[in-house]
Amino acid sequence: MSYLSDEKLKRSRYLRRTALAALVLLALAAVLIPASWYIGCRIRANRVFREAKNTRLAMRYLTIQYQAEEKDIFDSTQADGFSAGTAAEICRLADAPGTLQLTAWDPHADVPLRFSYTNGSIEVIYACSPGTQQETWRVVCLVDMMKFTM
Numbered sequence: 624m625s626y627l628s629d630e631k632l633k634r635s636r637y638l639r640r641t642a643l644a645a646l647v648l649l650a651l652a653a654v655l656i657p658a659s660w661y662i663g664c665r666i667r668a669n670r671v672f673r674e675a676k677n678t679r680l681a682m683r684y685l686t687i688q689y690q691a692e693e694k695d696i697f698d699s700t701q702a703d704g705f706s707a708g709t710a711a712e713i714c715r716l717a718d719a720p721g722t723l724q725l726t727a728w729d730p731h732a733d734v735p736l737r738f739s740y741t742n743g744s745i746e747v748i749y750a751c752s753p754g755t756q757q758e759t760w761r762v763v764c765l766v767d768m769m770k771f772t773m
Contacts, residue, residue, distance in 0.1 A: 668745050668762045675740040675747035675760070677717035685713060686733050697728035704728070704738070729753050741765075 682696070689696050689709075698706040704725030705713070714723055721742030729736050732753070740747045748761040 664745075664764045667743065668764060671721065671740070671742045671745040672747055672760065672762050674717065674719040674721060674742060675749065678713055678719050678723055678738075678740055679735070679749060681713045681716035681719075682735055682738075684716065685709065690733065696733075697725060697730070732756075 686696050695706055696709055697704060698709075701707065703710045703723065705723070710723045710725075714720065719740065719742070721740050723738065723740050725735055725738045727736035727738075728734075729751075734751065734756075735749065736753060737748075737750045739749070744765045746763045746765055748763065750759045750761075751757065752759075
């Protein structure tokens with residue numbers, strides 16, 4: 624009789640330990656999977672932010688060059704807000720493979736007031752107040768939550 628109770632006791636301990644180990648692994652997965660996604664998104668966001676800052680520097684360079692050639696960098700009739708070929712030239716100079724869109728330009732100071740740079744699922748939005756020249760950078764991770772097809 625004692626032998627059977629010892630076996631049941633050992634089996635019960637084994638099952639409790641196994642269940643505890645499974646719960647610990649489940650809790651670790653519940654913490655590590657979102658944390659790794661967040662860290663990966665943060666790393667991509669930092670890289671795209673540096674690319675966007677490089678596009679801002681390339682814009683300054685091209686503005687000076689275009690002023691010497693008496694050309695405008697801003698063209699409100701174009702979809703991306705730049706004169707023909709300018710967005711591609713800025714991205715080439717900045718070594719930035721993303722998409723650039725200029726939404727506001729200050730013609731008096733020849734500086735962008737607002738533009739966005741998108742690379743993959745990361746978008747960087749630049750805004751500058753015209754009076755103070757205070758720059759604001761906003762980095763957004765674009766995630767598709769739902770997709771509907773009708």
